[in-house]
Amino acid sequence: MSVKVKPFVIGAVSLILFPQMVLAADGTVVDTGTTAWMLTSTALVLLMVPGLAMFYGGLVRTKNVLGTMMHSFVAIALIGVLWVVCGYALTFGKSILGGFIGWNSDYFFLKGIDEAIVDGVPEYVLAMFQGKFAIITPALISGALAERVYFRGYVLFIALWFLLIYSPLCHWVWASDGWLFNAGASGVIDLAGGLVIHVSAGVSALVVALLLGKRQGYPKTAMHPNNLVMTLMGAGLLWVGWFGFNAGSTVQSGLDTARALTMTQVSAASGSLTWLILEAIVFRKVTSLGFVSGILAGLVAITPAAGVVQPTGAIIIGALSAIACYYALKAKNALGYDDSLDCFGIHGIGSGLGVLLLSFFVRDSWMAQAASAAGGNWGAFDQLLVQLTGLGATIALAAVGTCVIYFVVEKTIGFRIEEQKEIEGLDQSLHGEHGYGLLHSDVVV
Numbered sequence: 001m002s003v004k005v006k007p008f009v010i011g012a013v014s015l016i017l018f019p020q021m022v023l024a025a026d027g028t029v030v031d032t033g034t035t036a037w038m039l040t041s042t043a044l045v046l047l048m049v050p051g052l053a054m055f056y057g058g059l060v061r062t063k064n065v066l067g068t069m070m071h072s073f074v075a076i077a078l079i080g081v082l083w084v085v086c087g088y089a090l091t092f093g094k095s096i097l098g099g100f101i102g103w104n105s106d107y108f109f110l111k112g113i114d115e116a117i118v119d120g121v122p123e124y125v126l127a128m129f130q131g132k133f134a135i136i137t138p139a140l141i142s143g144a145l146a147e148r149v150y151f152r153g154y155v156l157f158i159a160l161w162f163l164l165i166y167s168p169l170c171h172w173v174w175a176s177d178g179w180l181f182n183a184g185a186s187g188v189i190d191l192a193g194g195l196v197i198h199v200s201a202g203v204s205a206l207v208v209a210l211l212l213g214k215r216q217g218y219p220k221t222a223m224h225p226n227n228l229v230m231t232l233m234g235a236g237l238l239w240v241g242w243f244g245f246n247a248g249s250t251v252q253s254g255l256d257t258a259r260a261l262t263m264t265q266v267s268a269a270s271g272s273l274t275w276l277i278l279e280a281i282v283f284r285k286v287t288s289l290g291f292v293s294g295i296l297a298g299l300v301a302i303t304p305a306a307g308v309v310q311p312t313g314a315i316i317i318g319a320l321s322a323i324a325c326y327y328a329l330k331a332k333n334a335l336g337y338d339d340s341l342d343c344f345g346i347h348g349i350g351s352g353l354g355v356l357l358l359s360f361f362v363r364d365s366w367m368a369q370a371a372s373a374a375g376g377n378w379g380a381f382d383q384l385l386v387q388l389t390g391l392g393a394t395i396a397l398a399a400v401g402t403c404v405i406y407f408v409v410e411k412t413i414g415f416r417i418e419e420q421k422e423i424e425g426l427d428q429s430l431h432g433e434h435g436y437g438l439l440h441s442d443v444v445v
Contacts (some may be wrong), residue, residue: 002074012295031120034070034253040288041248045132046301049076049139051237055292056143057435058231060342063425065226065435066145071154075135078155079162083131084110090167091130095177102171119251129248130170137166137197143207147223148422149428153415154385157405160202165401169394180390185374186383189358190392190414191260192249194304194351195394202348203398205339211406212415214338216422226435228288235292239268242299246306260306263314264299270318271298278326297325303352305361315359320357321350327361355391359384 041088053072060068079087086108106112116123138158145154171197172180173188180188180195190196217221225231247261274288275294301321302314309317328345339345360380371378409415421429428434 026215028117029120030122031253034251035121035125036120037253037257038121038129038248038251041244042125042129042132045136045248046076046131046241048241048245049073049132049136051234051241052136052139054230054234055238056146056230056234056341058227058234059225060146061223061425062226062436063427065427066431066433067151067426068142068146070151071146074151074155075139075158078159079135079138080131082159082162082285083134085129087134087162087167088127088130090163091134091170092175093171095175095179097172099172099177099179101168102175104247112207115231121251125266125424126251131199133193133245134162134166134170137193137201138162139207140201140343140347143343144209144339145212146340147426148212148340148417150417152413153409153425156413157208157409157415160405160408161402164405165200165204165398166196169200169397170299173390180393183389184382184386185378186370186386188386189308189362190304190355190390191307192246192303194300194355196420197350198300198303198347198351199355199391199394200398202344202346202351203395205343206337206348207399207402208406209344211403212338214336215340216419218338218443219333219336227290228255231292232288235295239295239299242268242303246303250307253376256307262308262311263302263306266311266314267302267318267321268295268419269297271295271301271322274298274319275326278323293325293329293342293346293441294322297322297350300347300351301357303351305358308356308363308366309361310363313358317354317357317361321353324353325350340342352391355387356384357386372411 031237048073049072053069057065058074059070078373088110089104090102093102093107095101096103104112110124110127112121113127118126138161141161142154149157172178173190188195191289217223243261243266246264247257250260272294274295275290279286279290298318298321298365301317302309305313305317325346328349329342332339332342332345362380362383367378367380367383370383374382408414417426417429
């Protein structure tokens with residue numbers, strides 16, 4: 001007796017036994033394993049935005065908690081739309097204007113990628129993954145200007161910053177025809193945004209903090225965090241999301257992915273442990289704020305390096321970043337500038353250090369490939385020179401561009417908030433709300 005097997009049963013069995021043999025409409029093979037991981041990574045990176053909102057929101061005063069968290073959340077909407085409209089085209093389109101920016105009319109509104117498969121992954125997934133990087137980068141800068149800017153001014157600032165700084169820099173470093181991508185024999189090493197994200201945001205944060213000036217009463221008035229519990233939870237979400245951030249940037253689901261994930265964990269652990277040891281030596285006690293600062297120091301430093309170093313290198317990079325960031329925050333206090341939530345001291349210093357240090361910890365197999373491409377020897381100092389070129393270009397673009405954008409915003413719709421509104425707090429004066437319902441404006445500090 002013959003048995004009839006329905007087509008959908010055959011299809012289901014095929015997916016289980018041969019998960020990488022799924023065909024797109026045009027016959028292109030879709031790698032379902034890699035696609036599944038990239039979908040997961042995209043969600044993990046988006047998770048970092050509410051994580052950042054919680055991290056920053058817990059560090060400001062009670063009267064500014066909602067306004068500060070809104071700085072992170074609004075980037076999801078604003079940059080999320082700009083990325084689809086033109087951002088993807090400007091960053092990953094073909095180089096124009098001497099390689100300064102990209103341009104691809106098929107990428108505007110993502111209209112040309114509806115059926116595109118790139119290296120086994122639907123291009124929609126890759127576009128959305130990169131879009132989450134574009135969202136969180138300007139949100140990082142909000143830590144430097146917390147508690148003293150108009151919401152409208154901030155929105156215009158990050159929109160211009162995305163178009164004029166992030167998009168060109170992303171094209172330089174990550175587009176296949178970007179000039180930093182092709183610098184030297186190896187190109188600049190920046191797996192997940194040491195330059196593109198953290199150094200650019202950190203430098204811009206320093207510039208805008210200096211131009212805005214200090215908060216009212218800073219540094220004489222104590223400005224204690226309103227909720228360190230929320231900051232701890234935010235740091236935890238950032239740590240988890242960072243696995244998608246770094247391991248997802250390998251755009252595969254294999255050995256390189258495992259390496260990047262492992263180095264991310266190792267460096268974050270090393271950075272947080274080192275910070276605790278420093279505090280124990282100096283203060284004879286350890287703090288939760290120090291612990292989360294060490295986590296971030298380790299994470300931002302390994303971001304460019306996670307794809308090329310090994311565990312020993314990750315431990316050293318995380319530890320050295322924690323030490324550098326620890327003393328950078330002390331220097332901020334000595335110099336007296338008001339980077340409210342230490343964006344430059346952590347992201348700028350820590351990731352900038354990681355961009356350079358990775359040159360001395362690159363695994364031998366990667367260095368051999370670079371030497372082959374160079375047609376001879378290629379050592380740590382050769383790579384360091386390439387990394388320095390990328391670092392210098394990033395600092396120059398971020399610093400000059402941020403100055404221009406700041407003055408455009410300030411002279412058009414206004415950036416620095418009025419003194420009385422700053423005293424009242426952003427939550428009430430700009431949003432008409434209170435972050436904690438049982439508190440009233442007359443007792444908020």
